[in-house]
Amino acid sequence: MRLLGISIAYIRQRVGSASLNVALMSFGIATITLLLLLSVQFEEHLYKNAEGVDVVVGAKGSPIQLILSGIYHMDSPTGNVKITDAKQVMEHRAVGNVFPLALGDSWNGVRIVGSTSEYLASMGGEVERGSLWAHALDVVIGSDVASRWGVALGDTLISSHGLQEGGMDHPEHEMIVTGILKRTGRVTDRLIFTPVETMWALHSYGGGEEHSHDHGEVHGEADEHSHGDSLGQERESAQEVYDEQTWLAPEHNDKEITALLISYSTPLGAAQFPRFVNSETPLQAAAPAFEITRLVSILGVGLEAIQAFGILLILSSALSLLIGLMNAMKDRSYDLAIMRAMGGAKWKLFVIVLIEAVLLSTLGGLCGLALGHGAMHWMGQAFAEAQQFSFTGLRWIAQEWLILGGAVLIGALAGVIPAIRAAQTEIYQTLASSNS
Amino acid sequence: MFVELRHLQHQYPGSTTRLPFPDTEIAQGARHVLLGKSGSGKSTLLHILAGLLRPTSGEVWVDGVELGKMSDSALDRFRGDRMGIVFQQHHLIGVLTIEQNLALAATMVGKKASKQRIMHLLEALDIAPQARKRPSELSEGQRQRASIARALMNEPSILLADEPTSALDDSRAAQFMSMLAEISDSEQTTLVVATHDARIVPFFDHVTRLEDPS
Incomplete structure (x- = not known):
């Protein structure tokens, strides 16, 4: 039985709330990913097509x-x-x-x-x-x-x-x-x-x-x-x-x-x-270089607005994760007290909860990336005739590692407070309250 | 002596009552009961003995180590390695199977859970067929036996039990105590039980009576 196994068991116990956390994170990450794929490919097309023209x-x-x-x-x-x-x-x-x-x-x-x-x-x-x-x-x-x-x-x-x-x-x-x-x-x-x-x-x-x-x-x-x-x-x-x-x-x-x-x-x-x-x-x-920069900055305003929406979704998912875990800590107080009574160090309880948060945010991040790529690919196909540039979802951009890392980090941050609460579980008081 | 309690007193925060405890010595491998009415402080004493509660004053020595001088983390490790605790409520982890609950005891102290050890304990307590079941799928008696198995998982040198028979009728209480005494003997574990249940006193070698402080 590893700490990871304990975290997974707890996620399976609250599958509804966990799914909501994952879904919210997915939508946020998908929005950001889609924008990244779109803007990177769009800029590449802009510069590539202007190569050799001053x-x-x-x-x-x-x-x-x-x-x-x-x-x-x-x-x-x-x-x-x-x-x-x-x-x-x-x-x-x-x-x-x-x-x-x-x-x-x-x-x-x-x-x-x-x-x-x-x-x-x-x-x-x-x-x-x-x-x-x-x-x-x-x-x-x-x-x-x-x-x-x-x-x-x-x-x-x-x-x-x-x-x-x-x-x-x-x-x-x-x-x-x-x-x-x-x-x-x-x-x-x-x-x-x-x-x-x-x-x-x-x-x-x-x-x-x-x-x-x-x-x-x-x-x-x-x-x-x-x-x-x-x-x-x-x-x-x-x-x-x-x-x-x-x-x-x-x-x-x-x-x-x-x-x-x-x-x-x-x-x-x-x-x-x-x-x-x-x-x-x-x-x-x-000059293409100047006008492309101007065009990208004009389009950038719209893209930033959508990006802000994506970030808002990710923050909402982090908040939902935080609330979900805080409620879970309340439900699990006896479990946590028992673990401490069995000799479980505070840091182990902290890690169990943190793993849970990171697992959910990682899953949300991965689903979001897949969703973003899927959406980009669908858009590339669906609007192929209306575009002069071709777009594809079958492409990995290095910045996507940052998106995934960001999702994991945000999940971990959302998990810190519940994890601290878990680590601070008072054994005697909690167990005594269960006996009364 | 394996366990020594010296000049122990405890006062809960906000309480005006100070609980005095008699000096007690418990030999290794002995069966010892802390007998007292409700409010006499027997559960408090058991928790102090387990290192779950620090006394207001006095000393607790277990196997030559004074618990009061240990840091929280050292005490956690000591408790996990050397003590097994059976609580009044079984407190099994509901999201884990019975065998996972036993494995958890090993995980909490950083040991690798031995499948062999798990099955040995479950067979000894006659709940091996329930190994893959969750606590909610077991009867109350099976859950209680599972909690004993979990307490014995790390081969503790002392097994502490808090009011283990309070909800059982005479025959079941006797049956349970026989089983507890038998397994603590076979595991060569010192057994300390806190109870108000005088019916089970015959199962013990030594009795410490706790008086109502009022």
């Missing part, structure tokens, strides 16, 4: 909106950028790598991103099946797009105008899937990639009659085709204009893109370049 240049507007649309493809773009303006920006000596972004269309709600193969490579996009685009109107798709929609190589896609489902279709321009990307765990998994020229081709059609566009959707004012053009002619024409750097060709100076993703050639760029863009051009520069 600054995003786009139309003036909200900097966060520019970052969200340009890097995470989560919001509407702030507007369009004329190629001539883009070129002016690119001439700055602080500019290193530049990736153009042409946005504005989607397929079944999946965003179509017009850029270059270099951009795709910088995002970790590696073709798993098929090949990279060879022509405009060729597309490569992210792994999630392929699996969710059952898209295969050679399939044709009709893009819709706008970034949400339900926009006006461009049936005249069928895009062909030439490649499917390897899974990256980044936003690339949920996007469709194509050359910038595809986006111009999609919007150049119209027989001289320009489509009405929202801000941020690329315009192809040149290269307009008549309604009577066949698809073959369209693709042929697009193929002619396609080349990795042709988007910078002088003949496209009157066209527009959505944004530029730029990495600096020198660390000093961070000090000079944004000021130059914001003051010398009609565009704005937004």
